[in-house]
Amino acid sequence: MPLDPYVSDLNSLGLSKAPADTRVVVAMSGGVDSSVVAAMLAEEGYDVVGVTLQLYDHGAALARKGACCAGRDIHDARRVAERMGFPHYVLDYENVFRESVIDEFADSYLAGATPVPCIRCNERVKFRDLLGVARELDADCMATGHYIRRMVGPMGAELHRAADPARDQSYFLFSTTPEQLDYLRFPLGGLGSKAETRALAARFGLPVADKPDSQDICFVPNGNYAAVIEKLRPGAAEPGDIVDREGHVLGRHDGVLRYTVGQRRGLGIGGLDEPLFVVRLDADKRQVVVGPREMLKSRTIALREINWLGDGAFEGEHEVLVRVRSTRQPVPALLRPAEGGAEVTLLSAEEGVAPGQACVFYAPEGTRVLGGGWIARAA
Incomplete structure (x- = not known):
């Protein structure tokens, strides 16, 4: 069965070439999803080249085991390539990742925003720099393990939600441009569940078949945003006031960066008549503004x-x-x-x-x- 049922050209990736004459760069994070994509394409006879980006130093305090694109994950990607018999390269993108993703993440959080670094990583590293590498390798297209579908409509390539709503990653890929869509392929977007992906990994005998999914942001240990930002921006956790909508001081906090909009627990301002939520963060005034739920x-x-x-x-x-x-x-x-x-x-x-x-x-x-x-x- 073709990887993408919405194309009808000579090969399953919608290109007018035999698979053996079609070079595909696969972005491999070391997880089960991208590994299965590489294995599927290799089995179909495509000229597969696996590329993994090292995005941060796995030995640093920022890194954690089980995250993508560092340490063990690079080793796992290499093992999959060896198993399926295609070349695999590791590119050091640590400086690019820090400048394009991590620095903005820290600055946005300090400004009172709630950033989504995974989107910036796709936009500024994987679908910009890595895609450029794929072109330099004379690849006909680049494939990833994202759960999203690329369909060809009357006006060209379109982006569609994954067949499995529980796995859909369209929120994290909205900034993909039409030009990038022409070149990208997402073979897993049409699968019905993650169980199908793991079954394929087991059939291919991949060493990552039972590897757990990564959960938090890759460079944030155990979801502790504040600890990462304090390391990146020493002295950033300045204390300030917790205030209501009229500006009355209700308590103190030990850093705006430790709060998010919608937060209720951990405010330390009990004994009030109604539950209060964080409704706004004012980084300039170092204020956490709270109010009733309807203010959210x-x-x-x-x-x-x-x-x-x-x-x-x-x-x-x-x-x-x-x-x-x-x-x-x-x-x-x-x-x-x-x-x-x-x-x-x-x-x-x-x-x-x-x-x-x-x-x-x-x-x-x-x-x-x-x-x-x-x-x-x-x-």
């Missing part, structure tokens, strides 16, 4: 850095579905261009819309991803 709700969202994947130019008003957090379901909204980016009006208010997160657009019907932008502010 937003209807209007201002976006910056829009990436439009719909047909034609981004203009006029669009009825769309939007996802404002990776864990949320898409909800109905109106989307229109605005100065500096775009404006989204939600048909029903959403809680916890936070600057620094992404807002991803979907077609009202079907599975197509129409692009997205970065949340600048919400009202």
Whole structure:
């Protein structure tokens, strides 16, 4: 069965070549997903070249076991390549990753935002620099282990949600450009579940068949954001006040970076008449602003850095579905261009819309991803 049922050209990747004449660079993180992609393509007879990016020093305090793109994971990717009989290369991208992803992550958090570094990694490292490497290797395309689908529509390549909603990674890939989509392939997007992926890994005899999925951000040990930022920006955890919506001081905190919008626990301001939540972070004033739950709700969202994947130019008003957090379901909204980016009006208010997160657009019907932008502010 072809890897992508939506193409009908000579080979399963939609290219007019025999598999043996088609060079594919596979971005290998050392996990089961990208390993299965490489093994599937190698079994089909493609000229597979595996490439792994070392993104940080696994011996440093920032790294943790079980994360991608360092230490053991590079070793695992190499073992898969040896097992399937294709070449594998490791490229040192530690400086690029720090400058393009980690530094912005730290600065955004210190500014009171809630960044999503995985999106920036895909945008600035994997789908920019690594894709360039693939072209230098004379590859016809680059394949990854992401759960998302590339389909060919009347206007060219389109991005669609994965067949398995539980594994869909479209939120993290909204900034993929049309030019990149022409070159990229996502063989796992059509699979029905992660169990199918692991079954394939077992059939190929891959050493990573039972390897656990990575969970947290790769360079954040045990999800401890504050510890990482304090290491990157010494002295950043300056104390300040916890205030209500009128500015009355309710308590003290030991650093804005230790709080996120929507947080309720750990505020240390008990004994009040109603539960309070973090509704805003003011890094300039070093204030954590709290309020009742209804203050978390937003209807209007201002976006910056829009990436439009719909047909034609981004203009006029669009009825769309939007996802404002990776864990949320898409909800109905109106989307229109605005100065500096775009404006989204939600048909029903959403809680916890936070600057620094992404807002991803979907077609009202079907599975197509129409692009997205970065949340600048919400009202």
